Amino acid sequence: MEVGFLGLGIMGKAMALNLLSNGFRVTVWNRTLSRCEELVEHGATVGETPAAVIQKCKYTVAMLSDPSAALSVVFDEHGVLEQITEGKGYIDMSTVDAETSSKISQAITEKGGHFLEAPVSGSKKPAEDGQLVILAAGEKTLYEEVIQIFDVLGKKSFFLGSVGNGAKLKLVVNMIMGSMMNGFAEGLVLAERSGLSQQTLLDVLDLGAIANPMFRLKGPAMINSSHAPNFPLKHQQKDMRLALALGDEQAVSMPVAAAANESFKKARSLGLGEEDFSAVYEVLKASLFNATA
Template sequence: MTSTIDAGVCGFIGLGLMGMGMAKNLLKKRQHHLIIWNRDTGKARDLATAFPGRVTVANTPKEVVSTAQVTFSMLSTLEASAAVFEGPDGVLAGTGPSTAIVDCATLTPERMAEMATQVEEKGAIFLEAPVSGSKGPAEQGTLIFMCAGDKALYERVAEDLDAMGKARYFLGAVGAASRMKIVVNMTMGGMLACFSEGLGLAKAADLPLEDLLEILDGGACACPMFKLKGPHMLRRSYDAAFPLKHAQKDMRFAVELGDKLAQPLPVSAAANEVYKRARQQGHEDDDFSAVAEVTVHHDKQVNGGAANGKAGRA
């Protein structure tokens, strides 16, 4: 269905690792004027400078929502979501019958359902739309959207989602998209933790790690994530595309969901503990591939941190 908001005013809240790339793709590929808000006002001003005449920097989230025809939100944590959504000048304060909210964060299903109820009680409409992909796909416009909630809103913003991503799925009632995102990130986090253990075992067995990467890439274990992350893990280079603290948060969400559903998740529970240990060693703001510091480079740890300070940082 063709979007009904071409050349309209679109809101965007949250210009972090993911949100900045997403907002830029809306500006490059669509004809919207963006009204934006970010806690770091410098990032908002930088975006306005990069797209003169196309971007308005709002003073509050309330101003964004009360002005825009559709507002996209991309906030990284439950705490940030609550503060921005429910604050005195937050999203809810600006919500009314003409409001449409598309929340792209990775939150719990319960939190998404609560937000949807609060929005709908004000006569507005809500779509949850978490994404699969990290900083690179956000910049490239190749995210995968998992959506649930108001089907008409999903169809209304279809072209906007297509500008930011390569695929989109509508999964039903609010909560379903967050559950799917948790499953996806749990699987990804578990895979990387196991990969890291494999590198660690090969190292302990005095095997050439570069050869291991080639052997894995040439067989049934080949996958884009191992091919991308493996060389960085060997070099201890962890510039954040997906911060480890967020990966561990998502593993925790998965374990909690498993507990609620009485679904055994022994592998994911163990992987969660490995990510927690990496956080304790000071790698929470590094890329989640820094899990290698626990299983591959643990012999180089000094006093709970990397031997040369922040691992992999020039």
């Protein structure tokens, strides 16, 4: 199967490589075109623009940073929409809000194309290992046609009904994750400030009711202040912001998420946006130390 792939950041690169190594023919495009070179070494073809990729491929996947990138790649000059014709499928796996996804869906389907939103749970390693969790919504027939793609990228796919449901579920999941990360980081700082071993805290957490892969994976790096980006903090803050907007729409009070968002914003303001979202630890560490100095 020939698949187009737009966006070769941390996630997109791993996902496109995975498709190549599983026998798909892949045509890639990235805004910074030089990032396509590594994929070409693994057998990909390059499309000069999103429109060129769509023209060549029946199915195209996008993995872009945020709503503005997702809209720009579709609606701008030489964008996706220029070459969408009857029967083409466009699958946007970026984490965006339901409104963005609906705008894209409407534009694609008005031209006779088919659309799925399919954001994912799981970060760089699961993307490399084909172990993502896929939250698809939109056209069921397209979902069935591209299930082979999802089977390579993920360990489990959910079909969630109408466009917007995948985007919303993804935001709820990441809102919980961002809030957990803040609580975890505060706990690590409090343990250290109280003269306790942070490693012992990690060991205890891992044996109890709140053990989870995120604490297990990130904890050892965090206590060494190592935040090499798997999931960039700027994207986590974007997800908190979009989840809070969803909370506004639904009149759901979310004080914990709002506080977590403030910490992520503070981290961005301190230049930590490109670091892993675990770098929020540095902000909490600084503020707790200042408060008790």
